Amino acid sequence: MVRLNRDMEHAAIGVLGPGDADSVLSIGFGPGVGLTELVARLRNGRAAGIDPSPAMVAQARRRNRSDIDAGRLVLAEAAAERIPWPDGSFDGVLAVNSIQLWAPLPDGLREVARVLRPGGAFVALTHVWAIEKTCPVAEWVEATRALLEEVGMGPVSTRTDPYRSGAGLLLRTELLRPCNRKAPEPPG
Numbered sequence: 001m002v003r004l005n006r007d008m009e010h011a012a013i014g015v016l017g018p019g020d021a022d023s024v025l026s027i028g029f030g031p032g033v034g035l036t037e038l039v040a041r042l043r044n045g046r047a048a049g050i051d052p053s054p055a056m057v058a059q060a061r062r063r064n065r066s067d068i069d070a071g072r073l074v075l076a077e078a079a080a081e082r083i084p085w086p087d088g089s090f091d092g093v094l095a096v097n098s099i100q101l102w103a104p105l106p107d108g109l110r111e112v113a114r115v116l117r118p119g120g121a122f123v124a125l126t127h128v129w130a131i132e133k134t135c136p137v138a139e140w141v142e143a144t145r146a147l148l149e150e151v152g153m154g155p156v157s158t159r160t161d162p163y164r165s166g167a168g169l170l171l172r173t174e175l176l177r178p179c180n181r182k183a184p185e186p187p188g
Contacts, residue, residue, distance in 0.1 A: 005097060008163050009034030012096050012125040013041060015172055021045045022091040025115060027080050027108075028052075028098025032060025035075075038094070039067045046071075048085065050078040080108030088117045095124040099144075099171075100131050106147050113151040116175040122153065128160060128167040137169060144171065152177040 013034065018024050018041055026049040029035050039047045047067075051057050057077045067073040078084050080095070080102045093112050102108035112122050131140045137160075145156045153173040160169050 005030065005165065006033050008125050008165070008168055009096050010037055011161070011163070011168070011170070012094050012123050013037055015125075015170060016092045016094055016121055016123045018042060018045065018092050023048070023089065024092040024094065025049065025083070025085070025090045027083075027093060027095040027112075028101065029060055029075075030056050030097070032056075032063040032075075034094070034096055035060060035064050035067070035073060039064070039072050042072070045091075046074070048074045048076070048090070050076050050080070050083060052077065052079040080111055083111045083115050085115050087114050089115050091117055091120045093120070093122045095122075095126075097126055097130065099124040100126050100134070105144070106150075109144075109147050109153075110151050113153060113175055118175055118177065121172060121174050122148075124171045125168050126171075127165065128169050131169060141169070141171070148173050 020042060021044040022042060023046050024038060024042060026035060026038060029049040029051050035047060035049055054077055057075055060075055061068060064073055076084050093116055128137055131137050141158055148156055152175055154176040156171060156173040158171050160167050
């Protein structure tokens with residue numbers, strides 16, 4: 001994961017294009033390779049991440065210890081369906097090779113919309129082969145686009161690009177109207 005996902009992590013962060021004072025959440029950060037790049041882009045902002053795997057959280061904490069200790073990064077063991085931050089906490093949300101695992105997907109997308117500020121961007125980049133395990137890519141894109149619109153997200157742009165580990169489907173959208181569901185206070 002460290003070697004094969006690095007270029008996808010960097011590409012997703014580039015498409016999100018966070019400002020140096022933004023607040024960005026990474027969902028399903030795995031071993032934390034992308035978090036290092038993300039924190040470097042947020043010189044005056046903050047980064048947070050969730051991953052449901054205790055092993056991935058531990059690896060990411062080891063890899064990013066100095067940023068955590070400096071208060072530039074907060075990590076939590078959680079799934080996309082239960083993001084542990086309040087409404088409107090983030091200017092951007094990233095999901096690299098994780099959205100295809102969200103179950104149920106509508107709940108995860110609702111949570112993304114809930115924690116984004118109006119105008120905030122959501123970027124997901126996923127291996128095409130991972131999506132094709134469940135259904136044809138075109139069907140997945142259309143179903144996901146409909147779900148995103150349902151939770152208040154705006155027009156969805158998609159494209160497929162080559163990466164070291166295979167073709168990746170990039171999805172980008174922005175929050176048009178906020179979701180109003182409360183969540184627990186943030187960890188840390």
